[in-house]
Amino acid sequence: AQSVAQPEDQVNVAEGNPLTVKCTYSVSGNPYLFWYVQYPNRGLQFLLKYITGDNLVKGSYGFEAEFNKSQTSFHLKKPSALVSDSALYFCAVRDTSGTYKYIFGTGTRLKVLA
Amino acid sequence: DGGITQSPKYLFRKEGQNVTLSCEQNLNHDAMYWYRQDPGQGLRLIYYSQIVNDFQKGDIAEGYSVSREKKESFPLTVTSAQKNPTAFYLCASSPGTVSTEAFFGQGTRLTVV
Numbered sequence: 197a198q199s200v201a202q203p204e205d206q207v208n209v210a211e212g213n214p215l216t217v218k219c220t221y222s223v224s225g226n227p228y229l230f231w232y233v234q235y236p237n238r239g240l241q242f243l244l245k246y247i248t249g250d251n252l253v254k255g256s257y258g259f260e261a262e263f264n265k266s267q268t269s270f271h272l273k274k275p276s277a278l279v280s281d282s283a284l285y286f287c288a289v290r291d292t293s294g295t296y297k298y299i300f301g302t303g304t305r306l307k308v309l310a
Numbered sequence: 311d312g313g314i315t316q317s318p319k320y321l322f323r324k325e326g327q328n329v330t331l332s333c334e335q336n337l338n339h340d341a342m343y344w345y346r347q348d349p350g351q352g353l354r355l356i357y358y359s360q361i362v363n364d365f366q367k368g369d370i371a372e373g374y375s376v377s378r379e380k381k382e383s384f385p386l387t388v389t390s391a392q393k394n395p396t397a398f399y400l401c402a403s404s405p406g407t408v409s410t411e412a413f414f415g416q417g418t419r420l421t422v423v
């Protein structure tokens with residue numbers, strides 16, 4: 197079965213420091229991977245995706261993600277965190293077995309401390 | 311503006327009542343999805359539809375029903391059979407291609423009173 201794991205419930209980082217939010221996946225075939233951000237009582241906003249090609253993907257608001265096929269990981273990164281980055285982050289994989297569902301991780305709460 | 315609209319934003323349900331959550335999109339997307347969000351559990355798929363007049367159960371379909379009579383609309387009914395309906399419900403849509411991301415509505419918070 198295809199799945200996504202976000203091993204950290206919460207990540208704390210000081211403002212101005214680099215941040216990493218971890219995601220690992222399990223899929224059959226080529227992975228289609230996504231990162232979303234959610235602010236309180238709002239829907240999910242798309243940040244970036246990996247489909248094919250360059251392993252470093254750049255997205256919105258200065259975020260980027262590194263795809264690592266051997267480690268089956270797709271970690272979200274940002275060189276310098278802002279307090280306004282504090283939110284809930286979800287990693288997702290597209291089911292390519294025929295249903296094309298999006299399968300989400302349990303989410304990681306990012307807290308950026310001033 | 312193109313987008314996906316969920317209504318109402320807040321909904322209160324009495325025990326034993328059915329309620330319907332609205333989801334409308336004007337993005338011309340073929341696929342639509344309903345997710346339930348509970349703290350610490352991420353997003354769980356309730357139902358999805360890849361095309362008009364067709365839909366499939368997701369991981370937690372019991373106590374819910376949907377219809378897809380129009381491409382732009384995918385309403386979710388929370389029935390009295392759903393024993394713990396208090397949650398945040400998210401609707402999403404996507405085009406037919408596998409490489410595209412899903413677009414989400416702003417959610418409906420349902421509370422049982």
